Amino acid sequence: MRSVTILGATGSVGESAFDLLMRAGGPEAWRTVALTGGRNIARLAEMAKALRAELAVTAYPELLADLRQALQGSGIAASAGAAAIDEAAARPRTGPCRRSSARRGSRRGCRCSNVAALWRLPTRRHWWPQAVWS
Secondary structure: OEEEEEEOOOOHHHHHHHHHHHHOOHHHOEEEEEEEEOOOHHHHHHHHHHHOOOEEEEOOHHHHHHHHHHOOOOOOEEEEOHHHHHHHHHOOOOOOOOOHHHHOOOOOOOOHHHOOOOOEOOOOOOEOOEEEEO
16 A cells, blocks of 8 residues: 655645546545645545545644644544644655565665755745645
8 A cells, every 4th residue: 555645635735646646546546644734624525535645734733723623533633833734744754665676675775755945935934734645
């Protein structure tokens, strides 16, 4: 089973990634490690429940109580703030790597499961949405 983390899940690119995952088998085919979003707490919680995510993160700490209430009883952890987004991006998504270097028996192994690209515009303070696949 492949794993995915969607950063900026409630934005347009995140919505497209969500749609793609649901069409590709949803939670039966994909392990969703984390979803992050902004102020659209209802949509973030809906997506997290549909994909059975392990973690849902809002960028706004003042909305954490709303996110926890929306996820109540689902077993999905909730967090908030920039540090929580960093943690979600850094969460391991897979076990052994399937890259060619790992298949050749590299003893160092591959750290790609711990790498996520988070982009910020130099003049803006919000995250670019991006799906992180492994």
